[in-house]
Amino acid sequence: MTEILDLVGIFVFALTGALMGVRKRLDVVGMAVLAEMTALGGGVVRDLILNVRPAAFQSLGYVLVPLAATVIVFFWHPHVARVMPVLLVLDAAGLGLFSAVGTQKALEYGLSPLHAALLGVVTGVGGGMLRDVLAGEIPTLLYDRQLYAVPALLGSGVMAGLSTGGLHGWPATLAAALLVFWLRVAAMRRKWRAPLAKGAEE
Amino acid sequence: MTEILDLVGIFVFALTGALMGVRKRLDVVGMAVLAEMTALGGGVVRDLILNVRPAAFQSLGYVLVPLAATVIVFFWHPHVARVMPVLLVLDAAGLGLFSAVGTQKALEYGLSPLHAALLGVVTGVGGGMLRDVLAGEIPTLLYDRQLYAVPALLGSGVMAGLSTGGLHGWPATLAAALLVFWLRVAAMRRKWRAPLAKGAEE
Amino acid sequence: MTEILDLVGIFVFALTGALMGVRKRLDVVGMAVLAEMTALGGGVVRDLILNVRPAAFQSLGYVLVPLAATVIVFFWHPHVARVMPVLLVLDAAGLGLFSAVGTQKALEYGLSPLHAALLGVVTGVGGGMLRDVLAGEIPTLLYDRQLYAVPALLGSGVMAGLSTGGLHGWPATLAAALLVFWLRVAAMRRKWRAPLAKGAEE
Numbered sequence: 078m079t080e081i082l083d084l085v086g087i088f089v090f091a092l093t094g095a096l097m098g099v100r101k102r103l104d105v106v107g108m109a110v111l112a113e114m115t116a117l118g119g120g121v122v123r124d125l126i127l128n129v130r131p132a133a134f135q136s137l138g139y140v141l142v143p144l145a146a147t148v149i150v151f152f153w154h155p156h157v158a159r160v161m162p163v164l165l166v167l168d169a170a171g172l173g174l175f176s177a178v179g180t181q182k183a184l185e186y187g188l189s190p191l192h193a194a195l196l197g198v199v200t201g202v203g204g205g206m207l208r209d210v211l212a213g214e215i216p217t218l219l220y221d222r223q224l225y226a227v228p229a230l231l232g233s234g235v236m237a238g239l240s241t242g243g244l245h246g247w248p249a250t251l252a253a254a255l256l257v258f259w260l261r262v263a264a265m266r267r268k269w270r271a272p273l274a275k276g277a278e279e
Numbered sequence: 280m281t282e283i284l285d286l287v288g289i290f291v292f293a294l295t296g297a298l299m300g301v302r303k304r305l306d307v308v309g310m311a312v313l314a315e316m317t318a319l320g321g322g323v324v325r326d327l328i329l330n331v332r333p334a335a336f337q338s339l340g341y342v343l344v345p346l347a348a349t350v351i352v353f354f355w356h357p358h359v360a361r362v363m364p365v366l367l368v369l370d371a372a373g374l375g376l377f378s379a380v381g382t383q384k385a386l387e388y389g390l391s392p393l394h395a396a397l398l399g400v401v402t403g404v405g406g407g408m409l410r411d412v413l414a415g416e417i418p419t420l421l422y423d424r425q426l427y428a429v430p431a432l433l434g435s436g437v438m439a440g441l442s443t444g445g446l447h448g449w450p451a452t453l454a455a456a457l458l459v460f461w462l463r464v465a466a467m468r469r470k471w472r473a474p475l476a477k478g479a480e481e
Numbered sequence: 482m483t484e485i486l487d488l489v490g491i492f493v494f495a496l497t498g499a500l501m502g503v504r505k506r507l508d509v510v511g512m513a514v515l516a517e518m519t520a521l522g523g524g525v526v527r528d529l530i531l532n533v534r535p536a537a538f539q540s541l542g543y544v545l546v547p548l549a550a551t552v553i554v555f556f557w558h559p560h561v562a563r564v565m566p567v568l569l570v571l572d573a574a575g576l577g578l579f580s581a582v583g584t585q586k587a588l589e590y591g592l593s594p595l596h597a598a599l600l601g602v603v604t605g606v607g608g609g610m611l612r613d614v615l616a617g618e619i620p621t622l623l624y625d626r627q628l629y630a631v632p633a634l635l636g637s638g639v640m641a642g643l644s645t646g647g648l649h650g651w652p653a654t655l656a657a658a659l660l661v662f663w664l665r666v667a668a669m670r671r672k673w674r675a676p677l678a679k680g681a682e683e
Binding site for chain 2: 098099101102103104105106107108110111121125128129130131134135137140150151152154210211212213
Binding site: 125126127128188189191192195196206210214215216218219220221222224225226227270271272273274275 | 502503505506507508509510511512514515525529532533534535538539541544554555556558614615616617
């Protein structure tokens with residue numbers, strides 16, 4: 078079940094990567110590269126830090142699902158602007174799934190709950206940051222003021238707490254992922270904003 | 280022989296990195312850093328994913344050859360524009376060598392043929408992508424529409440097929456590298472172009 | 482003692498990251514991410530290359546110190562411009578500490594003196610390069626012409642020489658770090674400049 082959640086996360090992140098490719102007028106190869114990097118980047122960084130061979134290079138599905146997302150975006154996508162709200166909601170779902178699954182894997186490999194939650198955030202936001210940097214943009218989460226990394230951190234913390242308290246498995250993962258998703262969507266709808274330093278406000 | 284091919288690939292990639300440094304008006308330190316990153320980046324990422332210590336940090340030649348390329352570009356280079364076609368052909372040669380050698384090493388470390396070919400592409404295009412990002416540009420292969428990653432993928436696939444079929448060693452590596460080189464140069468000369476998504480064409 | 486020097490280096494690098502966040506008008510989350518990345522990025526890359534689990538994911542202090550630096554910059558910082566000279570001196574101190582500590586760790590893990598010095602430079606400059614790329618800028622050290630990587634390389638080389646000659650421990654680390662600091666500050670004050678290639682001068 079966790080593997081299915083992981084594939085769903087990979088699919089929605091790949092969609093955001095391919096859509097970014099359309100928005101930046103990249104060709105189909107660029108769309109596919111961005112889809113793969115967005116979908117697999119966070120998990121690859123997580124696995125490199127855990128010092129294990131990245132899951133992306135051991136599973137057929139992890140490599141092929143982003144290509145399927147690329148094909149869908151390539152053919153189905155007439156107007157980019159219209160799907161931006163959908164893109165953001167999909168992105169929130171991927172963020173939740175990746176943060177929760179990343180935290181769980183980090184705990185399995187012996188990291189402390191705090192470091193596991195941190196690596197969960199890296200898993201959740203890493204692919205999107207890579208996507209933005211490759212597309213020539215400052216990563217959205219750095220300046221956007223809408224909360225993105227904070228929901229991931231709270232959900233990863235809850236996941237680490239549940240796991241440390243003995244609640245493993247996909248129900249815990251799903252609960253933590255939904256918490257991240259709900260916090261992220263609420264942050265977008267209610268415009269919860271991260272503060273700026275005084276010097277930067279002028 | 281494979282080691283010599285590897286050093287040749289490092290040399291030509293380092294030349295493209297140092298030339299990019301000249302084009303962006305970087306100083307000699309920036310040229311050397313771009314030369315090292317372009318030449319060694321793809322292989323370092325490959326080795327990190329294979330979970331082995333990067334070859335670049337175990338060999339004297341891998342570190343010194345990019346410095347030699349930097350010195351050559353620094354002194355020999357009067358007008359950047361004039362050598363851009365040469366740069367592109369050198370880059371195609373490096374792409375072929377790195378893709379083939381990367382695929383072979385990935386197979387030796389037990390990756391499946393599909394994942395080995397994928398890691399071969401990462402080896403081939405990784406250094407150049409790093410070079411472009413560090414130089415403040417969107418990686419050429421994402422938007423250029425001229426085929427770059429596709430020749431690398433086809434050559435890496437052939438390499439994986441030959442190796443799986445029992446044809447190892449430098450003749451197979453050289454054949455796969457030449458296939459990439461020929462496809463890449465043909466793509467440039469005949470202007471084979473990757474398609475854009477419909478939404479991006481408007 | 483080496484651990485304390487390491488934490489001091491992390492603190493000053495985190496300050497430069499958070500200050501960059503203010504300068505680019507990032508929100509407090511972006512400031513924290515840049516602080517963490519600048520402070521921990523070089524060491525994480527060093528540990529990935531040494532093929533060991535990154536120290537940043539095993540120590541509480543390494544994660545919390547950049548957050549403390551972020552809080553200090555967030556509240557204490559009224560005018561960015563006024564502290565830029567301080568930022569540069571702090572950065573020189575962090576560069577020295579990280580280069581020396583990085584070289585020492587690389588030697589402990591069996592790299593040759595030359596490769597250890599190179600990895601020391603990567604440790605010293607890696608976090609700052611990551612900071613600049615994430616902030617949407619070409620890494621300063623590539624174009625600035627003021628010497629930055631060269632002091633790190635000389636200090637790392639001296640560190641590798643001292644260690645190879647039997648002088649280990651924090652006095653050697655501190656001496657090498659001070660050498661980098663002094664060379665870097667002297668390079669700024671006396672405007673020692675790295676040359677440009679002829680083609681780029683026109």
